[in-house]
Amino acid sequence: MTNLVTEVADTVSSTPDSVALSYDGTEQTYETFWERTGQFAAALNDRGIGEDDRIAIYLPNLPQFVTAFYGALRTGSVVVPMNPQYKAREISHLLSDSGSKAVVTLSENAEAVAEVQPETDVETVVSVGAPVESATDFEEFLADEMVPVVKRADDDVAVQPYSSGTTGQPKGVLLSHHNLASNTRSNTALLEPSINHEDNLIGTLPLFHIYGMSAVMNAAVFTGATYYPVAEWDPKVVFDLIESEAITVMYGVPAMFNDMINQPNADEVDLTSLRFVNSGGSSLPMEVLERFEELFEISLFEGYGLTETSPVTHANRPSARRKGSIGQPVENVDAKIVDQDFEEMPRVEEGPIDESEVDLDDVVGELVVAGPNVMQGYSGLPEANERAFTHADGKRWFHTEDLGYWDEDNFVYIVDRENHMIITGGYNVYPREVEELLYEHDAVADAAVVGTNDDRRGETVKAFIVPAPGYEPGVDVTEEAIKQYTLDNLAEYKHPRIVEFRDELPRTTTGKVQKYELRNDS
Structure with missing residues (x-):
């Protein structure tokens, strides 16, 4: 029997006076933080909320998120994290589908909760910020007493985040206590030495997303480190905080x-206190990696994961790194590249490969993974669960739907999402390859490549470009110049036949380009 919160209890016992949370000049010791989680848990119990009940947390990165998260787990409840940028229409599906009984929200979002509440099972609304009539203030909600940690089985669900839903309604992902605990331990061990009580972790990743929740927040409180939540991404604020x-x-x-x-002042910033910097969530352009390392003189390690895998499956680390790769599998995770018949694809000797020597189509397949971090399944979606898994070799393999290849040292190289691949005139075009080239152009600050319908070719390649500062579209950089640049560096069928300049690209809160929006605009 286990509970994710048990790991935190051990930390509190060993470092009660260390700082657990630091936000906007206010600090909470581990002892104070633990007391508040117990008070939150007791308040839930007072309202009849306990084991297996869903508690939605609809907050940005604030100390109250951390308190509510671990407080809910103390009662055996299941946390349903929700993007604080979502509107009423978007949270309606999440609350209804999960059957959440309580919501912790920003005061400014309480109206959205009230709007959809009659259609849901929500009975209790707790707000952070200015008082609102439809909710109980967070501090007033806390009980005077604490409650002990409820025992849970390894495979009991702890968190139910929702997939990004780029191809339909978001799906509830069932992650158990063991899923999250095992992956958090694997992540903390990537560093040399491992994350420990002397570390300070900055919370730039949103806590509603499993990446920020598991790899950062859980990693900090599991090890006695200090967590610095950042409520809104601002590079200047982050520079100052570091x-x-x-x-x-x-x-x-x-x-x-x-x-x-x-x-503008990036070359004047001192980031040398950082001993580990990791990029995940989407593919890291090589140009961004190399410029970051050149400017700040620190290594930037790329990793990989999915909501369904708690999230990290692969990572580069100080002891094992290849630029352009997502790294090797983390501890206890198995992975392989397979074809449509679930047969292993051949490995290359060492990546990244030179396309003039190796045809991508001869080595690229789907990445599948297995391990204790892989989700229990999607909530209430048996058909989706059947598609998501293949049982083979005594393991339960999860289909990531990401395309890539692997080398003899078990490094994996992601080429693109399966549903992003462009087939033009019978040829496969992997958008990431074109995007990597575009990032190398001095006039390009941001880029995305999608396929758009073409009567003759089936699809054609279209590039969306955000010009770098000082480059005016049509004057300093033109559509024809971008096309010629790609023609000079790539096979003819890969070059964008359409180039559109944008002020910015549509992105999710976690930084992924929303390619379906770009395709819809084409």
Whole structure:
């Protein structure tokens, strides 16, 4: 029997006076933090909320998120994290589908909760911020007493996040206590030495997303480190925080690192307190990686994971790294590249490969993974669960739907999402390859490549470009210049036949380009 919170209880016992949370000049020791989680748990119990009940947390990165998260788990409840940028229409599905009985929300979002509440099972609404009539203030909600940690089985569900839903309604992902605990332990061990009580972790990744929740928040409180939540991404604020608080560990997404290298004063910032910086969430352009390392003189390690895998499956680390790769599988995770018949694809000797020597189509397959971090399944979706898994070799393999290849040292190289691949005139085009080239152009600050309908070719390649500062579309950089640049560097069928300049690209809160929006606009 286990409970994710048991790991935190052990930390509190060993480091009660250490700082657990630091936000906006206010600190909470582990002892104080633990007391507040117990008071939150007791308040839930007072309202008849307990084991297996769903508790939605609809907050940005604030100390109250951390308190509510571990407080809910203390009662055996299941946390349903929700993007604080969602509107009423979007949270209606999440609350209804999960059957959440309580919601912890920002005061400014309480109206959205009230709007959909009659259609849901929500009985209790707790708000953070200015008082609102439809909710109980967070501090007033806390009980005077604490309750003990409820025992849970390894495979009992702890968190029910929702997939991004790029191809339909978001799916509830059932992650158990063991899923999250095992993956958090694997992540903390990537560093040398492992994350420990002397580390300061900056919370730039949103806590509603499993990446920020597991790889950062859980990693901090499991090890007695200090967690610095950042409520809203701002590279200038992050620069100041890293310097003033001697931040040692940062996890982010490529869009964040791209923002950092494009700040006007980036070459004046001192980030040398950082001993580990990790990029995940989407593919990291090589140009961004190399510019980051050149500017700040620290290594940027790329990793990989999915909501369904708690999330990390692969990572580069100080002891084993290849640029352009997502790394090797983390501890206890198995992975392989397979074809449509679930047969292993041949390995290359060492990646990344030179396409003039190896045809991508001869080595690229789907990445599948197995291990204790892999989800229990999607909530209430038996058909989706059947499609998601293949049982083979005594293991339960999860289909990531990401395409890539592997080398003899078990490093994996992601080429693209399966549903992003463009087939033009019978040829396969992997958008990431074109995007990598575009990032190398001086006039390009951001880029995305999609397929758009073409009567003759089936699909044709279209590039969306955000010009770098100082480059005016049509004057300093033109559509024809971008096309010629790609023609000079790639096979003819891969070059974008359409180029569109944008002020910005549509992105999710976690930094992924919303390619379905770009395709819909084409």
